[in-house]
Amino acid sequence: PCNGTGLSPPTFILTGIPGVPTGSSWPALLLCCLYLLMLLGNCCLLWAIGTDRGLRTPMHRFLALLALADLGLSLCTLPTVLAASRSEPPSLRLRSCIAQMFFIHSFSAIESGVLLAMAFDRFVAICHPLHYGSVLTGSLVGRAGGLIVLRAVSVVLPAAVLVRRMPFCGSHVLSHPFCLHHDMLRLACGDARVSSLYGLTAVLLTTGLDCLAILLSYVLILRTILGVVSRQARAKAFSTCISHLCAVLIFYIPLIGLYVTHCSGKRLPPLAATLLAHAYLLVPPVLNPLVYSWKTKRIRRQIRILLCRRG
DSSP states (O other): OOOGGOOOOOOEOOOTTTSOTTTOEEEEEEEHHHHHHHHHHHHHHHHHHHHHHGGGHHHHHHHHHHHHHHHHHHHHHHHHHHHHHHSSSOEEEEEHHHHHHHHHHHHHHHHHHHHHHHHHHHHHHHGGGGGHHHHSSSHHHHHHHHHHHHHHHHHHHHHHHHTTTSSSSSBOOOOOSOOOOOHHHHHOOOOHHHHHHHHHHHIIIIHHHHHHHHHHHHHHHHHHHTTTTTTHHHHHHTTTHHHHHHHHHHHHHHHHHHHHOOOHHHHHHHHHHHHHHHHHHHHHHHHHHHHHHHOOHHHHHHHHHHHHHHO
């Protein structure tokens, strides 16, 4: 059926990991472990920041927002990813698929915006340390968080509306166990140029500009660090950026790879495309709490207190 003429809306078939037999238990077990690790890591991170007054700095407030974005990004894919790994390929109605697409891309845009805000925090702390307290006030951090969320929703919502108006005929088999914008447009039987152009523009104006701004901030940070005479001071300044640099690389490398392959029109092998999409959605939420807990002594201490209390 085709939804462009008022007939019954299409149902999309989600795809699991290619080459894995249906009903195989190890993919589901691995994914369950990843999701459990993500939930524990981000919840412990939020608990540590919320219970230690020493972790109320602008950087840690942005880190709390990053953890919330990671939780949202993972939880909106959890049901379909686990269902696709355990049984016959699950299906989603058009509205459900669009809703999942909206939340995936919104949380992704929020995460990109938070990483940019954290880069600005590092830039001010290293390049203008005397002005840090007067620039990054609590009210500025709150307004920045609100603007990041508002930007994500206002950019992704029109993309969801455009997809809702597209006719879908013929094959309704998606490439992944979740709904992505470019993957849904691939199945549209009408003229998808406007929707595709808007999607590309939205990516360039959000994650694209964020990535360039982060790169520029680190060029300025590196220039400042190299101008410091003391080797110990240089090492200390650079060490404060390591966690954020890791988070940036973990998030942007799979994301850029996913969009470059889509825009180039080249078809990756099914397994490679699936692993890239899973890395984009699952790896940052799992690794970010581990990276920041490893580098921040106060966070490690608070998490140990929590674990000892539970024990």
